[in-house]
Amino acid sequence: MARPSRDCPFDPATGHRFTAAGVPVCVHPERVGLPAAPYASEGLPLPWEIPPPAEAGEVPAWVRAVLDTAPPEACAGVLQQATQILLASDPTTDVTAVLRAALN
Incomplete structure (x- = not known):
């Protein structure tokens, strides 16, 4: 795994890394997904939390x-929002098929 960037030096006083502007950073975001x-x-x-599309x-x-x-x-809330949008657009939509295709 790549080492943290020198652009975000470690501050031993706080135990965190910071940008040049003083913003704390997570140096391995992939670890938190x-x-x-x-x-x-x-x-x-x-x-x-990104709003669903219209x-x-x-x-x-x-x-x-x-x-x-x-x-x-x-996840349940996301699927519920998707279902509402799809059915509002076309009440005959096979929501399961659309979601299955989206996740393949």
């Missing part, structure tokens, strides 16, 4: 992206 991003410092939503055609990509990082307790 999240793509690297400045969630706290820039107020970004966590991947599973268009039914965008639901499969959104479901896949969100469920790849969502903790187990968030």
